[in-house]
Each structure stands twice: as C-alpha cells, then as structure tokens.
Amino acid sequence: MADFLRLLQNENMKIYRRVGTWVMYAFIIGIPLVMSLAIISVTPEDPPSNWLFMFIASNILASLIAIFTVVKAADAVAGEFSQGTIKLLLIRPWRRSSILLSKFLAMLLFGLALTAAAFTVTLVVGTAFFGYTASPEDMFSEMGRKNPWGYMLLWYLYQFISAVAVASFAFMMSAAFRSGGLTIGLSIFILLAGGLITNLLSLLDKPIVKYTLFPHLQLTSYLDGGPGPLPQYPMTLGFSLAVLGVHFAVFVAVAWLAFGRRDVA
Amino acid sequence: MTQSPVVRLQDVTKKIGGRTIIDRISLEVYPGEVFGFLGPNGSGKTTTIRMMVGLMSITSGDILIGGHSIRKEFPQAIRQVGAIVENPELYRYLTGYQNLVHFARMAPGISRSRIDEVVRLVGMESRIHDKVKRYSLGMRQRLGVAQAVLHRPRLLVLDEPTNGLDPAGIRELRDYLRKLAREEGTAVFVSSHLLSEMELMCDRVAILQKGRVVDIRAVRRDSESSEAAPDDVWFDVERPEEALRVLDGLGKGRIEDGRLAVTADRKTVAEINRKLVEAGFSVYGIRVKTKTLEDQFLEVTRGESVG
Structure with a gap:
C-alpha cells in the first residue's frame, strides 16, 4: 500500500511540475478576481450578494474545471506514449493495471483540487468584494436563498460528478487510442455539444434519450427539487446517477482492457 | 560457464x-x-x-x-x-x-x-x-x-x-x-x-x-590469441605462382586475389619466409589477415546492408 502511494506521488509530481498546471490554477484564481473588479466598476451602486457572485463565477469556472480535468485525463496515458516515456514506465515491477490506477486516481485528485480551489476562491473573493450575507435575497433558487452554503456545496458536488464522468471518457480514449489530440478533441466536443445533442435526441420523442450520457451531465437541474435535465421525461437524481455509473464503469473497463494487454511499439 | x-x-x-x-x-x-x-x-x-x-x-x-x-x-x-x-x-x-x-x-x-x-x-x-x-x-x-x-x-x-x-x-x-x-x-x-x-x-x-x-x-x-593457432597470412612476393611451387604445399599455400596466401602458425610462417628467400624471391611484406567481426558478419549475412 505504501508502495502504491509512491506511484501516486509520481503521477502527482508529473502533474504539478508542469507549467501548464499552474496556468490552469491561475485561471481559477484570476477569473473571479477580474469578474468582481468588472462588476464593481460597472454597477458600483447595486452590487450582487457574495452568494450570487459565487454562483455566477462558479458557473464559468465549472466549465473550465471540466476542460482542464479532461486535458489532464487525456494526457495521462497518451502523454507517456507521445514522449516515449511509457517504455521506461512499464518496465518496473508493477502490473500495468496498478500504473493505470495511479494515473486515474491522480487525475481525480487533480479535478478535486481544482474544484476545491474554485469553491474557496469564489467564496473568499465574493465575500471580500461584496461582504458576507447569511441569507441572500438575490439568489435565483429557493434553496439558495435559505441555505446558500448547502446549495453551493451540493452544486459543486454535482458539477464534480459530471466532470468525473467526462474525464473518465477522456481517460478511456487516452488509454485506447494513445493520442492526446484526438482524446481532447472528442471529450471537449462532448462537453460543449452535450446540451445540443440532448436537445436533438429529445426531438426524436423516444425515451431512449434518458439512457444516453449527455443529459445526465446537467445534474444541477435536480437542485430545488427540479424534474431533471429533460423536462418532458421527469427523472430522479438516483436514476441519473445510475446512468452515469454505468457509463463510468464501461469507460473504466475499456481503459483497463485497452491498456493491459496491447503491445507497446 | x-x-x-x-x-x-x-x-x-x-x-x-x-x-x-x-x-x-x-x-x-x-x-x-x-x-x-x-x-x-x-x-x-x-x-x-x-x-x-x-x-x-x-x-x-x-x-x-x-x-x-x-x-x-x-x-x-x-x-x-x-x-x-x-x-x-x-x-x-x-x-x-x-x-x-x-x-x-x-x-x-x-x-x-x-x-x-x-x-x-x-x-x-x-x-x-x-x-x-x-x-x-x-x-x-x-x-x-x-x-x-x-x-x-x-x-x-x-x-x-x-x-x-x-x-x-x-x-x-x-x-x-x-x-x-x-x-x-x-x-x-x-x-x-x-x-x-x-x-x-x-x-x-x-x-x-x-x-x-x-x-x-x-x-x-x-x-587471447595463442601462438600455436594458425592464421591466414598474406605474403607480398614477386611472381606468386612460382613462389607457390617453392612452398610445396606447406601451410596450405594458395593464390588469393593474385597474392600468395597461407594458413600457418608463427613457426611455419618463419619457415616459409626462409624457403622463399633461399629460393631467391624478394619478400616485401608478410601480413596477418585478421578476420574482423565485420568480415564474419558479412560472411554470415551474405553482404546484406548493415544500415
């Protein structure tokens, strides 16, 4: 176990010793700062509550977090192949499945750290610029007005789960195709076009759309007791999590199968 | 081993x-x-x-x-x-x-x-x-x-x-x-x-x-090469065909690429040299034809390109 932690330590080193990683953090910290300065200069007399600010800033950051996590997931395996380091990595006394697991966990930890950073920065920056309110009247959601802490924590949890689902897809592609460009391209396509594809599928008027991945990436639509991402097919949070879980299991299984056996040329 | x-x-x-x-x-x-x-x-x-x-x-x-x-x-x-x-x-x-x-x-x-x-x-x-x-x-x-x-x-x-x-x-x-x-x-x-x-x-x-x-x-x-082991040796000598007759089969004498070649250990090489000189041939050089790995390699792979 202690030995496996050393693999994880290696993967973390390879993430955090890269300049790109810190550029990502700079975005997470910089965007809320720039946003609050912009809001103050535009509407100095009618500022939002710190919670409304946090909600708006977090919506922007959530897409970035998903993209950044996808980039790291895509790089996890494909990067070792493109650099050629995979040959030195795999000739160690470890099963390929353990090495892949360390990469997968490092990718999850990276997404979790970005999410925690975004939560903290938006909360702290919002409070610093707009003061702290215990019950914000300007929130769009009822739960958000009554219990902003609970609302934002749940909101972040749902966004993190969606990000993990897409990142797992990117991880699978990375392990299967060993090409970072293709992986990043397809995964970001899913992220951006997911809503559009959901709309197209719902035009078909077939309940099969309930079982596709795309709608369930919008878990936050269940907050405030909503009917979920597809109003014409009311679903429950449990159902969405189950669909995500099945997709996740398939992605992980394919990643492990693809990485475990094939020749490294 | x-x-x-x-x-x-x-x-x-x-x-x-x-x-x-x-x-x-x-x-x-x-x-x-x-x-x-x-x-x-x-x-x-x-x-x-x-x-x-x-x-x-x-x-x-x-x-x-x-x-x-x-x-x-x-x-x-x-x-x-x-x-x-x-x-x-x-x-x-x-x-x-x-x-x-x-x-x-x-x-x-x-x-x-x-x-x-x-x-x-x-x-x-x-x-x-x-x-x-x-x-x-x-x-x-x-x-x-x-x-x-x-x-x-x-x-x-x-x-x-x-x-x-x-x-x-x-x-x-x-x-x-x-x-x-x-x-x-x-x-x-x-x-x-x-x-x-x-x-x-x-x-x-x-x-x-x-x-x-x-x-x-x-x-x-x-x-590691021992003194007793026979080597392929070239004699640089005038009129090699005539010189070959003087050897009378000593050291498996033969003509290779127009030169006199023998396979012999050190003692025999000296003896061949003496015979040639006594018979009036001028010996300009004696060269051991060492077989490099390259020769061996090309021999085995029949001259296929080595990249």
Whole structure:
C-alpha cells in the first residue's frame, strides 16, 4: 500500500511540475478576481450578494474545471506514449493495471483540487468584494436563498460528478487510442455539444434519450427539487446517477482492457 | 560457464498480422557476460528487446529472467532488469534528478544515497538538477544508463546504447559496461548494428538476420590469441605462382586475389619466409589477415546492408 502511494506521488509530481498546471490554477484564481473588479466598476451602486457572485463565477469556472480535468485525463496515458516515456514506465515491477490506477486516481485528485480551489476562491473573493450575507435575497433558487452554503456545496458536488464522468471518457480514449489530440478533441466536443445533442435526441420523442450520457451531465437541474435535465421525461437524481455509473464503469473497463494487454511499439 | 543463465530465451517467436517477425530465437546470457545482439536495421533486435522487457507479448516460446517467466511472473522477472529501449526518452519537463527519483520510487529499497552514487557513476553531478530538455543526447544517454542501473539489476538491456555518443563517450560507456560485468557480475545485453563497437565491447555476439539468429559466436580478443593457432597470412612476393611451387604445399599455400596466401602458425610462417628467400624471391611484406567481426558478419549475412 505504501508502495502504491509512491506511484501516486509520481503521477502527482508529473502533474504539478508542469507549467501548464499552474496556468490552469491561475485561471481559477484570476477569473473571479477580474469578474468582481468588472462588476464593481460597472454597477458600483447595486452590487450582487457574495452568494450570487459565487454562483455566477462558479458557473464559468465549472466549465473550465471540466476542460482542464479532461486535458489532464487525456494526457495521462497518451502523454507517456507521445514522449516515449511509457517504455521506461512499464518496465518496473508493477502490473500495468496498478500504473493505470495511479494515473486515474491522480487525475481525480487533480479535478478535486481544482474544484476545491474554485469553491474557496469564489467564496473568499465574493465575500471580500461584496461582504458576507447569511441569507441572500438575490439568489435565483429557493434553496439558495435559505441555505446558500448547502446549495453551493451540493452544486459543486454535482458539477464534480459530471466532470468525473467526462474525464473518465477522456481517460478511456487516452488509454485506447494513445493520442492526446484526438482524446481532447472528442471529450471537449462532448462537453460543449452535450446540451445540443440532448436537445436533438429529445426531438426524436423516444425515451431512449434518458439512457444516453449527455443529459445526465446537467445534474444541477435536480437542485430545488427540479424534474431533471429533460423536462418532458421527469427523472430522479438516483436514476441519473445510475446512468452515469454505468457509463463510468464501461469507460473504466475499456481503459483497463485497452491498456493491459496491447503491445507497446 | 557452469553458472545458470540470467536470461534464457526459449524458441521465442513473434507474429504480427500473420507475418513472422521473430522466428524461434533461443539464447542464454550468463552473469558477468557482455552479450552483443547484432543485426542490420529491421532484423528484429528491438522487437526481441521489447519482448524481453515485457513491452510486447510473445506469440510462442518464453523468456526467463532469473528463472521467472516474463509473461507469467512479470513483476518478479522485471525486477531484475534495467533497460533502455531505443532512445533514452525521459520526462523532459523534469530535472535529471527528479527523473531518477521517479524511477527509484517504482522499485523497492532505493535510497537517496544510491541515487547520488549513480549520479556520480555516470558523471552527471554538475548537470543533474537541470531540466532534461536542456540536455544533449549524450547526457540523456547517461541519464538513461543511470535509471537503468539504479536498482542494481542482474540483467542490463541496452538498445543501441552508443547512438549519439561522441568517441570519448562511447569509450567511457564501454569501459563502464565491462566493469559492471566484471565487478558486479551483471549480465549485459547490448544490441547494435555497429560491428566494430560490438567487437570491442562484447564477449559473445548473436547475429540476427530477418528475425532469426543465424550465428552465436565468441569474440576473440587479441590478448587471447595463442601462438600455436594458425592464421591466414598474406605474403607480398614477386611472381606468386612460382613462389607457390617453392612452398610445396606447406601451410596450405594458395593464390588469393593474385597474392600468395597461407594458413600457418608463427613457426611455419618463419619457415616459409626462409624457403622463399633461399629460393631467391624478394619478400616485401608478410601480413596477418585478421578476420574482423565485420568480415564474419558479412560472411554470415551474405553482404546484406548493415544500415
């Protein structure tokens, strides 16, 4: 176990010793700062509550977090192949499945750290610029007005789960195709076009759309007791999590199968 | 060679898409031996090495390292191996030291002092904390050797290790590998298409051609050549046909490329010389025709391009 932690330590080193990683953090910290300065200069007399600010800033950051996590997931395996380091990595006394697991966990930890950073920065920056309110009247959601802490924590949890689902897809592609460009391209396509594809599928008027991945990436639509991402097919949070879980299991299984056996040329 | 081999290839075959890339290769490498794997480009050297270190699956046959099968007991087998496969590709955005720490973490029981020791061994003290992307190819090659020997492997596998090294670097590497074999009993398996290099470095070489081992032979060192062993010798003499008659079959005299050639030990060479001089021939030169590994190699592979 202690030995496996050393693999994880290696993967973390390879993430955090890269300049790109810190550029990502700079975005997470910089965007809320720039946003609050912009809001103050535009509407100095009618500022939002710190919670409304946090909600708006977090919506922007959530897409970035998903993209950044996808980039790291895509790089996890494909990067070792493109650099050629995979040959030195795999000739160690470890099963390929353990090495892949360390990469997968490092990718999850990276997404979790970005999410925690975004939560903290938006909360702290919002409070610093707009003061702290215990019950914000300007929130769009009822739960958000009554219990902003609970609302934002749940909101972040749902966004993190969606990000993990897409990142797992990117991880699978990375392990299967060993090409970072293709992986990043397809995964970001899913992220951006997911809503559009959901709309197209719902035009078909077939309940099969309930079982596709795309709608369930919008878990936050269940907050405030909503009917979920597809109003014409009311679903429950449990159902969405189950669909995500099945997709996740398939992605992980394919990643492990693809990485475990094939020749490294 | 009464010891058991460090690595044993048994009828190793690799087929890709119905094409046989490696055809029933069998060989053994013993402790303390530098073993050369020689063949033209595309003959299957790298494929064989990839199978030895578990990067490629083996279609049939097996490879045992310290008695453990690389296919069935991968961790136990690979634990005893250090390797560079093709170019020493390391993490370019990490320093040399961070690269070594990375690989040290993946093997049991490598202390910081062992890392420092290996850094000194490959002579990289002054540059080890620079990022790898600022290294020359020669320095990357040294770092590659460092990561391969960190865990004191019983088998060291190096694929074209002299690529990109200057003559001094090649000499240094050669001395280091021979020392490693002699003092630590490491079995060193080196692939190359550079014949002269292998001749200086190796104790034995296997010659690979189109996925088959066509020959395995010991490399004879100059210091080992005995006085009694007959050599092929050329006599530079006028009118060689007439001179041949004077020899009267001594030393299997014959004409090669218009020159008088014999196969004889030192004593006989002197006797032939005396006979020729006594018969009135002027002998302008006597030259031992040493057979280089290159000659042998070309002989075996019938002059196919060596790349």
